[in-house]
Amino acid sequence: MKPFQIFLVLLxxxxxxxxxxxxxxxxxxxINNNLTLRFASLEDFEKNDDDRIKDVEAFLDxxxxxxxxTAILDSIQRAKQIYRMAMLRIQWPENDRTxxxxxxxxxxxxxxxxxxxxxxxxxxxxxxxGDRITSFIRNDLQKEYGGYGPGLIPVxxxxxxxxxxxxxxxxxxxxxxxxxxxxxxxxxxxxxxGSMGMFTYPLVDSLAIDSAVQKAWIEFSxxxxxxxxxxxYSNLTLYYGYSEEExxxxxxxxxxxxxxxxxxxxxxxxKLNWKFNSTPKKLRLEFESKKSPEFYAFSFEGKSGVIVxxxxxxxxxxxxxxxxxxxxxxAFIRSQNVTLFILQYGGNSVPYIKDVKQAVQxxxxxxxxxxxxxxxxxxxxIIVIGPSDMATKVAGKFMTYPxxxxxxxxxxxxxxxxxxxxxxxxxxMGGRNSMISWVESDPPLAGSDYVHFNxxxxxxxxxxxxxxxxxxxSDFEKEExxxxxxxxxxxxxx
Numbered sequence: 001m002k003p004f005q006i007f008l009v010l011l012x013x014x015x016x017x018x019x020x021x022x023x024x025x026x027x028x029x030x031i032n033n034n035l036t037l038r039f040a041s042l043e044d045f046e047k048n049d050d051d052r053i054k055d056v057e058a059f060l061d062x063x064x065x066x067x068x069x070t071a072i073l074d075s076i077q078r079a080k081q082i083y084r085m086a087m088l089r090i091q092w093p094e095n096d097r098t099x100x101x102x103x104x105x106x107x108x109x110x111x112x113x114x115x116x117x118x119x120x121x122x123x124x125x126x127x128x129x130g131d132r133i134t135s136f137i138r139n140d141l142q143k144e145y146g147g148y149g150p151g152l153i154p155v156x157x158x159x160x161x162x163x164x165x166x167x168x169x170x171x172x173x174x175x176x177x178x179x180x181x182x183x184x185x186x187x188x189x190x191x192x193x194g195s196m197g198m199f200t201y202p203l204v205d206s207l208a209i210d211s212a213v214q215k216a217w218i219e220f221s222x223x224x225x226x227x228x229x230x231x232x233y234s235n236l237t238l239y240y241g242y243s244e245e246e247x248x249x250x251x252x253x254x255x256x257x258x259x260x261x262x263x264x265x266x267x268x269x270x271k272l273n274w275k276f277n278s279t280p281k282k283l284r285l286e287f288e289s290k291k292s293p294e295f296y297a298f299s300f301e302g303k304s305g306v307i308v309x310x311x312x313x314x315x316x317x318x319x320x321x322x323x324x325x326x327x328x329x330x331a332f333i334r335s336q337n338v339t340l341f342i343l344q345y346g347g348n349s350v351p352y353i354k355d356v357k358q359a360v361q362x363x364x365x366x367x368x369x370x371x372x373x374x375x376x377x378x379x380x381x382i383i384v385i386g387p388s389d390m391a392t393k394v395a396g397k398f399m400t401y402p403x404x405x406x407x408x409x410x411x412x413x414x415x416x417x418x419x420x421x422x423x424x425x426x427x428x429m430g431g432r433n434s435m436i437s438w439v440e441s442d443p444p445l446a447g448s449d450y451v452h453f454n455x456x457x458x459x460x461x462x463x464x465x466x467x468x469x470x471x472x473x474s475d476f477e478k479e480e481x482x483x484x485x486x487x488x489x490x491x492x493x494x
Contacts, residue, residue: 167218
């Protein structure tokens with residue numbers, strides 16, 4: 001074959017490949033359940049991993065260097081540092097920090113009001129399970145402003161928490177409003193944690209109640225791996241409702257019976273309180289009833305200070321708040337001095353988003369949840385923590401999910417339109433393909449699923465978020481000093 005003919009053949013093959021790349025379905029062609037035919041796209045050739053962070057620790061150290069440090073001599077390096085510090089900050093719509101300043105004011109008031117409590121509710125998906133991230137936020141706030149205990153705890157755990165050790169008898173049933181729901185539960189009374197527990201299975205109306213008294217128990221002990229202040233509590237509250245039969249509770253501390261209670265029979269959200277002079281080394285609650293009430297949550301608290309709840313909803317995309325029983329949710333939220341909501345969602349939606357339109361739609365759904373929380377607690381600040389980077393295999397190679405950035409953008413837009421702050425975890429950790437670097441770091445900072453942080457990664461993320469939060473507090477302090485000086489000058493003139 002002549003050289004010119006070879007050239008024509010190569011040109012024809014190249015043209016065919018180019019056209020195939022342009023028009024071949026992005027998701028491939030499914031041959032059967034186990035086989036999908038894929039073809040490289042132009043984007044595959046354009047993507048370059050050279051801009052992926054190589055050394056995660058060196059990258060994270062950028063957040064620790066002062067911008068005016070003499071160590072930054074290179075103008076490009078200085079520009080990178082300025083950009084990084086800007087990306088670290090919590091972003092507020094039109095830079096309006098009114099809500100977060102109100103939160104800081106509520107914290108400062110704790111110093112002068114020894115009996116006051118401030119509640120922070122940290123909702124999220126599996127990324128915060130087991131008190132991850134929340135534990136660091138709680139510890140920082142409680143060390144600075146007082147407070148003890150882990151706050152809200154589910155009656156039946158889905159995943160063991162590092163905040164408190166919990167054991168229960170085998171006859172407890174856990175029902176959730178997120179993830180896989182029990183279709184026999186037709187109501188929506190799952191607030192405030194999105195879950196509830198019962199020690200007798202709820203029967204349909206056509207079935208008679210078992211006349212035999214059923215017994216169950218739950219035990220709590222301070223966790224050996226929890227932060228020091230989290231291990232201690234002096235106040236305990238049990239939230240329950242829809243108690244149709246007489247229900248008795250016997251309370252034991254260190255195996256000694258110290259109290260006997262009968263729960264209120266009736267509908268609605270009720271509560272039972274305990275007060276302790278010191279934290280029980282072992283607290284055991286024994287329940288007796290023909291039919292279990294619905295138990296929604298325990299809350300372990302100090303007498304005053306900051307309460308920070310870890311409310312993990314595995315599999316949730318954060319779009320269920322409005323769907324839960326409004327009367328119940330409203331009753332709980334309004335009864336608490338909640339001054340900050342932290343919502344950490346988006347990761348569970350990313351794998352299912354197939355185009356920009358779906359990402360925008362998800363953002364609109366999420367916006368409705370933010371508006372709802374604002375209605376329940378108008379003066380509370382809301383911070384949305386966007387999804388972290390997540391990687392999936394495409395053509396045998398790990399890379400960021402295709403529409404993750406669109407989901408991030410949609411959540412950011414929803415936050416701004418609702419008056420909420422937005423902390424861009426995806427950008428803070430390094431952006432596109434950064435999760436790969438976090439997994440491959442030595443030691444690793446994320447798990448082999450390329451989605452969840454391990455303990456080391458959780459610690460770094462928590463430190464970065466707290467750095468951003470305290471940066472806002474620094475601005476708040478400066479503004480307070482400025483206002484005090486103005487008031488002082490005004491009084492002198494008068």
